[in-house]
Amino acid sequence: MPPTPTSFSDYLARVRAGIREVTVDELRALRATHGDALLVLDCREPDELEGGVIPGAVPLPRGQLEQRIEGIRPDRAGPIAIYCASGVRSALAVQALAQLGYADAVNVAGGIEAWIAAGHALDHPRRLTRSQLARYSRQLLLPELGEAGQRRLIDARVLIVGAGGLGSPAALYLAAAGVGTLGVIDHDAVDLSNLQRQILHGEDTVGRPKVDSARRALGRLNGDVTVIPMAEHLTADNARRVFTGYDVVVDGTDNFATRYLINDACVLLGIPNVHGAIMRFDGQASVFAYQGGPCYRCLFPAPPPPELAPNCAEAGVLGAICGVVGTIQAVETIKLLAGLGTSLSGRLVSFDALGMRFRELKVKRDPSCAVCGDHPRITELLDYAVSCSAPS
Template sequence: MKPSALSPEELSRYSRHLVLPHVGMAGQQRLKQSSVLVVGAGGLGSPAALYLAAAGVGRVGIVDDDVVDATNLQRQVLHGTAAVGTAKTESAAARLRDLNPHVEVVPIEDRLTSANALDVLSGWDLVVDGSDNFPTRYLVNDACVLSGIPYVYGAIFRFDGQVSVFAAAGGPCYRCLFRDPPPPGLVPSCDQAGVLGALPGVIGSLQALEAIKLLLGAGDTLVGRLVLFDALTAEFRELSLQRDPTCPVCGDHPSVTGLIDYDHFCGTSAPTVTDDLEVSVEALAAALRAGETPQVVDVREPLEWQICRIEPSVLIPLGALEARASELDSRRPIVVVCHTGVRSLRAAVALRAAGFPQVRSLAGGVDAWATRIDPTMPRY
């Protein structure tokens, strides 16, 4: 392929790259000819996309189906206050084009699924995985292995982060490290557990660094290595990884030869909601005003409880619910509450199975209560 000529403006913009021994003119032209797809325009995707565009990667794609929310701004530095309520891909594209007009930005406002992943990944040199959930991580891994595209993995949880390169030639994939997902509910989401705002900046920047090294063919990449970062101690550790010849995806005799239902695989499919399994915030508010006394059980974590709560309610975190179910009266109506109604729905299903026939989940959780019943309640 004929090298892409750099314009005078690009020569000035990338001057600090051009004097680097591992980059130079040839390397900068290689970056200009390259393409990277960033999955997720959130905490990890933000710094990764910014540094890829700033570095002069010729084509940067952003796939995300979410909109910017005020709670994102603590860590998702691609977006600003004025972008709240707009599509993340729209906000990201505007920021990246402003940062570097020489880069082609490709916004893909869609959710990555088993039905579209192979098509979405087609034509990209490299993928950066900035997803925040296990179904998407397994989907990205399998799609990249099947497509023959290496990808840079990153994950964050509270104060800890991980980075590696998977699906590269001869190297391991995500399933070589984590063959099976954790049990549903064992690892809280970012919404539930929180994350230190600067942490995704560290991990996402490392992802961009690894992507640039891969595109340049420079240095020692994280193929076969998993970097662990502890933000509280500022310590890095490294684990050596090897491709597993028995891996169901990248092994010698793979059993996974196509994309599957990853929500089902990870056990995150939403429970079947029957008409009597949920109660609206309006119905609960009316019952409390009428003097009815359902048992309101909040299954969030204690730190969430401190932010806001519905009175009267009792705090029993979801992880302790099975052990503390004896504290509840199976003869009385029970309303289970969480942040948005996801955890409470799982709790209601579990309590029904445990012999509590009058339990229901509060649809929309305390967030719906704050928007539709009590606007003075803090939201998070």
């Protein structure tokens, strides 16, 4: 039977009768009771937020509500309060949430207009500029990222260790995506033999420090990105200073000494380590030290002896394979920063270019791991005497 025609006002009255509504003062009381457990959603359109939002509210336009709510609030039992301009769109939003199983969602009657009329304070969130909206438009279209995710990228700080084969594509894609601050540490100068894979550099920067070349290339791509060049070796003595303040570390090194140092520093400082490695026609990538997940030592407890640990200078590598693995590292970094999808934490992806196959290995945290285990033996950083640290 077709539904009986009904006016919008009748429809809205029926919706309202089936949901819970609170006044703006009751919303303040709910906040006092639940604290941060109460999710306050602003379901207006982005251009309506310029006049201000209720402090602490998360912007989620009505049109994206059903798609994105699980990403924002996976737990369906927690309390949610939704508002819009006057309480109409948010009433429909509460009904939609109830159908998705969010049982404890309430509508804020009168919306932001009632909040302002009651004399309560507003927050004025920083908005993207017109040129940022244009530059990032193709990724802003992704509802999973949106303007809030882009803001997180702009506010983020990522350290790239090594401006070489892996660091080059990772840095370029992170700069292009708008990650606001990129630290780059590399002690080396650009050599002609680097250009086959290290696409940050060009013929015009051969002989120059790699970090200067990187700053030029990244600045040309995105002038909004702050590049912090560090022309030095990463050592046990400086690792804490170098790493502090970064949200994610991208491991773009090609030697085991630095790889173990990065791993241990990331575990000790609680910074996720986006790992990549390449050799000949093969590559691998993972995410270590992230939210209680395993670290590189859980997988490989100690560095191999030097004679079993060749690097690119000795074993060779196809340049485009660096592009595949470094780009996976950029994707994983963006996911961590913006809170998207499922990270590679707990999984090692290995890539065989000749067979064009990706394989996946489960990695578990090892309770007896020397650095991230239950009784860690490594509590301070140390340098490893591995003699395979040829230029990256």
